[in-house]
Amino acid sequence: MINKMIGNKKYDWVFQHLKSRFMLEASPYLWTRIKANLESGEIARGDRGNFLSEGILSLRWALPFLLVISVSFAVFIGVKLSRDFDKFVQNPDKFYTYEVQEPDSDFLMDENLFNNAPKLKPESESE
Amino acid sequence: MAGMDEREIIREILNGNLDAYEKIVNRYSTQITNLCYRYLFSVEEARDATQDVFIKAYHGLKNWEPKAQFNTWLYRIAINHCLNLVRRRNIIKFQSLDNQVNNKVLLKTGPFTESAPGEDKLVVEQNEKRIKNYINRLPENQRHVIILYFYQQMSYKEIADVLKISLSSVESRLFRAKKKLAKIISKVNK
16 A cells, blocks of 8 residues: 555655755854853853852851750750659659649748738728 | 764763864754754754754763763654654644644645655745645654654664664554555545
8 A cells, every 4th residue: 555655646755755865954053052051051050069069068067066956955855755754654643733832931921910910991880 | 983982072071071062063963953853844943952952962961871872862852852842832832823724725735746856946845844744643653753764864773772662663653654644645635
């Protein structure tokens, strides 16, 4: 079928055209344009690279400090939690109760203060 | 020998010698421009696409495996780039109605009997447009084979390398593409 069609004048031009060596010339300034593009890209990448390297350098100094701070915070939280857990294991009932401490001063306990205070008269009497 | 030469050039480029890339560009610019033209059917777009292909290839040189042929690798980049452009173009659908009408008229007028390529510029141009319409009607995988085999005059082996398919697949695709092309032509010229 194909051979018939290829031999047929009706289709010959298509396959002749396909086989023709029509060559389109590349742009005369192709290399200049490519080079300009690549060089500008490299400059941009260079700038980006500078920013990156500065960033990495500052991170190199900051990272140990950040690491120490985060590790010490983690240790603090860990110790606190373990202590609370020990308390809970030792006495689970007492764990949730609040211990009310006796006040240090005996201000309220001083009876003389109550006795010496001026006595209030009932409202009906004052009228 | 040519392969060895290319490897040396690429090694130089990777070592930071940008000017060495000019040799690669000069060697393949015409082939890549023509390949792009067969997908885009616009001289300006093909030339712009060629530039983009070489820039992409430069940035991807690190990923090129010396085992593979450089030209097949470059062709693959070009085909993928052109397909992306065609797909984007299809999404935008910038083709005007007038263009579509003209294409229909061209499709219906049929081939000229005296259409020997190179004889008459107008005839060649019209044939070119008609061929564009025929080729665009082919399924994508058959279109690749037709373009690479006829226009780029590549061997079955080279086509298989570029498209990463087996030799038998190339043969069968080419056979089906020719058959389909003949069908399209006869259908249009009825």
